[in-house]
Amino acid sequence: MESSNVIELKNIHYRYDRDLVLTNINLAVPKGAFLGIVGPNGSGKSTMLKIILGLQKPRKGSVVLFGQQQSKFREWERIGYVSQKANAFNTGFPATVYEVVASGLTKKAGLFRMIGNKRRPQIEKAIQAVSMEEFMDRNIGELSGGQQQRVFIARAIVSEPDVLILDEPTVGVDSKNVQTFYDMLERLNKELSITLMLVTHDIGTITNKVTHVACLNNTMHFHGSTEDFEQVKDNELSQFYGHDVQRLHHDHDHSNEAPTL
Amino acid sequence: MIQAIFEYEFLQNAFLTGLIIGVIAPLLGAFIVVRRLSLIADALSHVTLSGIAASLFLSKTFVVFNGLNPLWLGMGFSVAGSLFIERLRTVYKHYQELAIPIILSGGIGIGVIFISLADGFNTDLFSYLFGSVSAVSRSDLWLILAIAVTVISVVILLYKELFLLSFDEEYGKASGLSTRFLHLVFMIMVALVIAASMRIVGILLVSSLMTLPVAAAMRVARGFKQTIFFSIAFGETAVIFGLFSAFYLDLAPGGTIVLSSILILLTAIAFKKLQAMRK
Numbered sequence: 001m002e003s004s005n006v007i008e009l010k011n012i013h014y015r016y017d018r019d020l021v022l023t024n025i026n027l028a029v030p031k032g033a034f035l036g037i038v039g040p041n042g043s044g045k046s047t048m049l050k051i052i053l054g055l056q057k058p059r060k061g062s063v064v065l066f067g068q069q070q071s072k073f074r075e076w077e078r079i080g081y082v083s084q085k086a087n088a089f090n091t092g093f094p095a096t097v098y099e100v101v102a103s104g105l106t107k108k109a110g111l112f113r114m115i116g117n118k119r120r121p122q123i124e125k126a127i128q129a130v131s132m133e134e135f136m137d138r139n140i141g142e143l144s145g146g147q148q149q150r151v152f153i154a155r156a157i158v159s160e161p162d163v164l165i166l167d168e169p170t171v172g173v174d175s176k177n178v179q180t181f182y183d184m185l186e187r188l189n190k191e192l193s194i195t196l197m198l199v200t201h202d203i204g205t206i207t208n209k210v211t212h213v214a215c216l217n218n219t220m221h222f223h224g225s226t227e228d229f230e231q232v233k234d235n236e237l238s239q240f241y242g243h244d245v246q247r248l249h250h251d252h253d254h255s256n257e258a259p260t261l
Numbered sequence: 262m263i264q265a266i267f268e269y270e271f272l273q274n275a276f277l278t279g280l281i282i283g284v285i286a287p288l289l290g291a292f293i294v295v296r297r298l299s300l301i302a303d304a305l306s307h308v309t310l311s312g313i314a315a316s317l318f319l320s321k322t323f324v325v326f327n328g329l330n331p332l333w334l335g336m337g338f339s340v341a342g343s344l345f346i347e348r349l350r351t352v353y354k355h356y357q358e359l360a361i362p363i364i365l366s367g368g369i370g371i372g373v374i375f376i377s378l379a380d381g382f383n384t385d386l387f388s389y390l391f392g393s394v395s396a397v398s399r400s401d402l403w404l405i406l407a408i409a410v411t412v413i414s415v416v417i418l419l420y421k422e423l424f425l426l427s428f429d430e431e432y433g434k435a436s437g438l439s440t441r442f443l444h445l446v447f448m449i450m451v452a453l454v455i456a457a458s459m460r461i462v463g464i465l466l467v468s469s470l471m472t473l474p475v476a477a478a479m480r481v482a483r484g485f486k487q488t489i490f491f492s493i494a495f496g497e498t499a500v501i502f503g504l505f506s507a508f509y510l511d512l513a514p515g516g517t518i519v520l521s522s523i524l525i526l527l528t529a530i531a532f533k534k535l536q537a538m539r540k
Contacts, residue, residue: 094487095424103425104436106424
């Protein structure tokens, strides 16, 4: 039996050395949502994603994925993941865009099975979804940061996941292309009905795209729909961003929706 | 040499063994290079030396061990060394490269002790260090063939997992891959290939056959599969050319194979430069 929430965190605590990184985190991501997670550096955003993905073990609390306890969950191909590019991959790696995207099918294809030509249409479809078809046979290292990030999204969606988790995907993408990048995410969310979870610094950009917002600073400050967030936005954000919010909104030129202090 | 190959069994052994390692060394080498583990292969080859030396010592001292193929102990030491490296890498999480000098010097240290105990160098040992055209026996050939079949099957069966492990380990973990187990399988394969290759290229030069063809292939190939195919093609060329020149010039094949590989590498670099200039 599957509940309507695709991901649920209940009372999560996480400690790194002596610092409490996450305290009493509760989160529910409804099916079809586009959740934006904001918070300052070191607020535990990435850690929270890693806990969901099983890369980190929480000290306390439980993770429920598609209505199943994480320890019993086996259908990892239902969750796509795009990490912060910079620290996760070796740009000199001699692999083509096609090969990288195909590697997203590793789990789905099953042990001892090859990813053969039978799956080629599926792989090409994912590459088309991020508009990278003309670069299919190029080596990944020859592409720009934004293009590489699109390839990683294609890799994450090739297995047709129900949820896509993205950790600051616009780091290294030049500001011109950030807007197109978010448009693409919105399309994935609406047209392919993929539930999205996005950690970001671009508070201004996301508020007109996302359906839900979570503000995290070691504890959960706010978690709810975007409409509710609009009411408390100024207060919430200035609490932990201080003057940075002002600077952020100038950087991204979304003066109409960025919070004022 | 072509005629001689049909006449002499030892030449057949050397040639066939050469052809086999020309495939498996660059095949695994492609993964080793992209995972930045080239030096680990070097460290493991030195551990194999201690196994060979131990075996030579044992067969000289104890009658029971007489006739024991040194390849077995070499292989055993190499596999044990690969497991030990993994242990060290978890102990020194932030200084993972420390495992290399520890294993490398440890391997030579133990090797030297056994060599001295066995009363120093002899031609047998020399052939293990730098390879030999004449020292490969039929039983060596069978053992190396068995290793090759195992390694090639594992790489084919686990290709997509090994690719993901090499390209993006974290993503592999996030998609539910048992990366620790996979890495262990990989290290054991590296140990086996090193043991298999040293008969021809020699312990001191084993890692070159795993890295130089790959370095050349990376200059000209597009994509990872192509890199593997080019690596094997370059590896085979170097082995064949190296064995022929070793035979005619009466040299140790380790040296001629490495020089052939370097020649191929330089050609690949020059080719790429020329290509870039023409654009």
